[in-house]
Amino acid sequence: MPKIKKKRVGFVLDMTPLVDIGFLLLTFFMFTAKFKSEAEAEQKFVIERPTASADTSKVPENNLATIKIGVDTVYQDTSYYYSLSNENVRLTVWDQQENLTDEMRQKRLLKVPLETLDGLIRNTRAASVKTRFAIDADRSIEYKWIEDLMDVMQRNNATAFNFVTEKKQ
Template sequence: MPRVKVPRKSTAIDMTAMCDVAFLLLTFFIMTSKPKTEDPVPVDTPAATEEQTLPEKDIAIITVGSGKAFFNLEGAEARKELLLQIGQRSNISFTPSEAKAFTTLDNVTVPVSQLKQYLNASTEDRKRMNSGIPTDSVSNELYNWIHDARVVTKNLYDKELRISIKGDSKEEYPTMQRIIAILQKQKVNKFSLITTLKGK
């Protein structure tokens, strides 16, 4: 007995729900992503095989390049408190607009004496002012930045500040030795090095 042929119908899939989910995911990733911070000087980090994500707060990054040191403390609230501490130490008062500008900075790139001028400058002028934080024995301001950042982190989060060094792979040894000596002077013997992921 012959079979009855069922006429074929084209299948139509409603993609409205799928588009909604795709746009929701896209919006979520855009809103939660953190833009990459621009380094004050070109830094070619050495390669490593291990990968570990940096936390969002209670971490400080010391960027070293071209013989200069730069300092960054993660978290807007912690940065605001740090500016107050540095201001008290140096007898400098900062206005609310200067404090707000400091919370948006990627790095501290000038000595404390130039900080007010730096905060009131335009973005282009700031790029030209990247003289670095003094680390010599006469004016060791990096020591103060690290010390006060540790105090602020302990007061705000009740945690020890984690410190990472992001150094140029071609940086000379005495510069790195000076940075590590500043950390050891504060009994900070545990810190991490920021590297790029080595390809397989």
């Protein structure tokens, strides 16, 4: 008699604590999530950053010009890559820069030789003086790449910049 009344629909588990924790984590990740920029989405190489002691200064988020140096892999050679975080500045600079193909102008991360980089940095400086520069290079790269780049930056008066590093464990 009591069996019939119970009308058992299945196994019931109290999921409340699970849901509590689930939502707690969900809100946490939602607030901390930072999405990849479009330039980063185009990046096809991985940069192993050099390690430095803990520093509180973080990469600036706005008005940032990033010069990346991707180490050579089976698929590509070592090269400079240039991207700008500010979309307006990017459009101006991309337009002003000569010897870019239309296909290249569509991209947000440009693979460029040093000579083109020179023009890009100059145009960036002209378009917006607020733009800060960051050098994001692989730790295994030869110093020559950095030295050449710093020469170019010095020539264009971009004398203050940042090296992107990783916290030493």
